[in-house]
Amino acid sequence: MIEKLKEMVARFQEIERLLTTAEVFQSPPRMKALSKERAQLLKFSTRARELDAVRADKDSAKAALAEAKEDREMRAYAEELIAEASARETKLLKEIEDLFLSEDKEGMRNAIFEIRPGVGGDEAKLWAGDLYRMYMRYAERHGWKIDVMDQDEADAGGISRVTFKVEGEDAYKHLRNESGTHRVQRVPATEAAGRIHTSTATVAVLPEAEEVDIQIAPQDLDEKFVRSQGPGGQNVNKVSSAVMLTHKPTGLQIFCQTERSQHANREHAMTILRTKLYEAEVAKRKNERDELRRTQIGTGERAEKIRSYNFPQSRITDHRVEFSVHNLEEVLDGGLDELLGKLLEVEREKKLKALSMQKKPPPPPEEGAAPVKK
Numbered sequence: 001m002i003e004k005l006k007e008m009v010a011r012f013q014e015i016e017r018l019l020t021t022a023e024v025f026q027s028p029p030r031m032k033a034l035s036k037e038r039a040q041l042l043k044f045s046t047r048a049r050e051l052d053a054v055r056a057d058k059d060s061a062k063a064a065l066a067e068a069k070e071d072r073e074m075r076a077y078a079e080e081l082i083a084e085a086s087a088r089e090t091k092l093l094k095e096i097e098d099l100f101l102s103e104d105k106e107g108m109r110n111a112i113f114e115i116r117p118g119v120g121g122d123e124a125k126l127w128a129g130d131l132y133r134m135y136m137r138y139a140e141r142h143g144w145k146i147d148v149m150d151q152d153e154a155d156a157g158g159i160s161r162v163t164f165k166v167e168g169e170d171a172y173k174h175l176r177n178e179s180g181t182h183r184v185q186r187v188p189a190t191e192a193a194g195r196i197h198t199s200t201a202t203v204a205v206l207p208e209a210e211e212v213d214i215q216i217a218p219q220d221l222d223e224k225f226v227r228s229q230g231p232g233g234q235n236v237n238k239v240s241s242a243v244m245l246t247h248k249p250t251g252l253q254i255f256c257q258t259e260r261s262q263h264a265n266r267e268h269a270m271t272i273l274r275t276k277l278y279e280a281e282v283a284k285r286k287n288e289r290d291e292l293r294r295t296q297i298g299t300g301e302r303a304e305k306i307r308s309y310n311f312p313q314s315r316i317t318d319h320r321v322e323f324s325v326h327n328l329e330e331v332l333d334g335g336l337d338e339l340l341g342k343l344l345e346v347e348r349e350k351k352l353k354a355l356s357m358q359k360k361p362p363p364p365p366e367e368g369a370a371p372v373k374k
Contacts, residue, residue, distance in 0.1 A: 058085035107173025120199025129158035137334025144168030180306030209278030
């Protein structure tokens with residue numbers, strides 16, 4: 001852990017140097033990315049300096065104890081200083097361990113949401129709309145910025161799809177575990193017989209990719225500008241403001257029409273495209289990640305049912321952690337803190353377990369001992 005800490009301090013110092021260079025100053029995307037990384041490493045650098053100071057105090061106290069010899073008062077004072085320094089050292093090492101457990105560069109990113117109805121027809125579209133409102137209210141409660149990037153409202157109410165960005169401190173860290181299938185059990189407004197129906201909606205939460213993460217060559221893009229579809233103002237259906245981007249190497253297609261200007265729709269489409277390409281790159285490297293990184297919740301298959309919302313019993317159950325709450329209306333109004341907090345707690349416990357199970361190198365053989373046969 002100490003060696004890793006030294007590496008992070010060295011990287012922090014390197015970033016401090018890079019931020020003063022003209023090359024970085026002239027590249028706003030790179031400056032933004034380095035500034036974010038610096039903010040994350042600052043906590044490690046600060047603790048490292050404190051640890052060095054505490055260990056220096058401890059060494060000084062040990063030297064004083066050695067010089068005290070028969071001076072009982074001086075020895076007692078030196079022993080007291082050593083005990084205080086040792087306690088501070090233990091506390092700092094625990095804080096550094098906690099920082100390593102919570103280290104998460106992706107978690108610092110903004111979150112890109114995609115919500116679509118699953119099985120259940122019109123009721124599934126209404127349910128997708130309810131989930132959309134739930135996340136919007138949660139973001140508003142935390143003072144985070146919302147940017148709707150693409151939205152298609154359903155004729156019977158609800159939504160056919162929506163893509164939006166949540167911009168705020170550690171937004172992706174708190175929201176990434178929402179990826180999956182959300183099942184609802186309730187009596188639809190259109191159900192005359194009062195029967196309970198089961199419907200689903202799928203939620204995908206991606207870390208926003210930045211320009212420094214994914215570079216897209218102009219020749220790899222096919223751009224088409226078309227008229228927007230659906231209801232709109234005087235301009236929306238008369239001008240070719242909607243944008244369709246096709247990434248030729250992967251075949252990914254992104255369509256955006258929410259804004260009135262062609263430029264704004266293209267910017268939204270590029271953000272979504274970079275995010276999807278970044279996610280694909282992360283998935284490709286998934287098997288190369290270390291054991292600690294693989295313990296994160298929510299990085300697996302999205303098709304599985306992760307949570308059920310039972311209206312008759314006002315109960316929400318997260319099936320990944322077998323945790324239930326009985327304040328359904330409060331949760332749907334954005335009160336997700338208890339559920340999301342439980343997921344982060346379990347994630348931390350898994351990381352701690354993985355950290356404790358990491359293999360340690362065997363101790364060197366004692367002098368004169370027979371060599372161990374392999």
